[in-house]
Amino acid sequence: MENPKNGYPVQEYKRAVKRYCQTLDLRDNPQLIAEYRKRHTREHAWKEVLDGIRQVGILEMEIYILGTRLFMIVETPLDFEWDDAMARLATLPRQAEWEDYMAEFQLVKAGMASAEKWQLMERMFHLY
Numbered sequence: 001m002e003n004p005k006n007g008y009p010v011q012e013y014k015r016a017v018k019r020y021c022q023t024l025d026l027r028d029n030p031q032l033i034a035e036y037r038k039r040h041t042r043e044h045a046w047k048e049v050l051d052g053i054r055q056v057g058i059l060e061m062e063i064y065i066l067g068t069r070l071f072m073i074v075e076t077p078l079d080f081e082w083d084d085a086m087a088r089l090a091t092l093p094r095q096a097e098w099e100d101y102m103a104e105f106q107l108v109k110a111g112m113a114s115a116e117k118w119q120l121m122e123r124m125f126h127l128y
Contacts, residue, residue, distance in 0.1 A: 011060050011075070020074040020082065022118035025107040028068050036105040037065070052092035056085040068107075072118060086115035 002008065026033055038044055040063065053061055060075040076085075089095055090113040099117070103110050108117045 008062070013059065013075075016078055017059060017075045018078055018080065020076070021121040021123070022072040022074070023121055024070045024072070024118050026065075026068045026070060026105050027107060032105045033065075033068065036102070039102070046094055046098055048092070048094040049098045052089055052095055055092065056089045058085070082120075083115075086113070089114065 026036060057080050058074055058076055060073075062073045064071045064073075096113070099112065099114055100110065103112065103117075106117060
């Protein structure tokens with residue numbers, strides 16, 4: 001099992017990439033949160049959705065959790081266009097179904113696309 005105190009290895013790319021950070025809140029229910037985590041395991045995540053994420057140009061996607069708060073990091077090529085990719089993602093096989101499948105756990109309105117649920121965060125500091 002991974003340990004946050006050990007850190008997380010990151011993918012190395014042979015090119016420059018950019019990063020998007022997003023947040024979303026879950027419903028405050030331990031059973032729902034446990035099920036949400038389960039649905040994001042390798043065994044339960046839907047292949048069509050994972051393929052669609054890659055198809056729109058996303059190189060890496062990580063989701064972190066603390067209590068009911070989710071934090072997502074998305075890494076893409078420098079020429080990635082967020083709005084275009086999210087609009088395309090919403091049309092791919094099973095994506096809308098997946099969003100509806102996840103909505104019961106999230107503090108969102110039913111029928112929302114991923115780009116409507118996950119709020120982009122502003123970077124306010126960096127060390128490098």
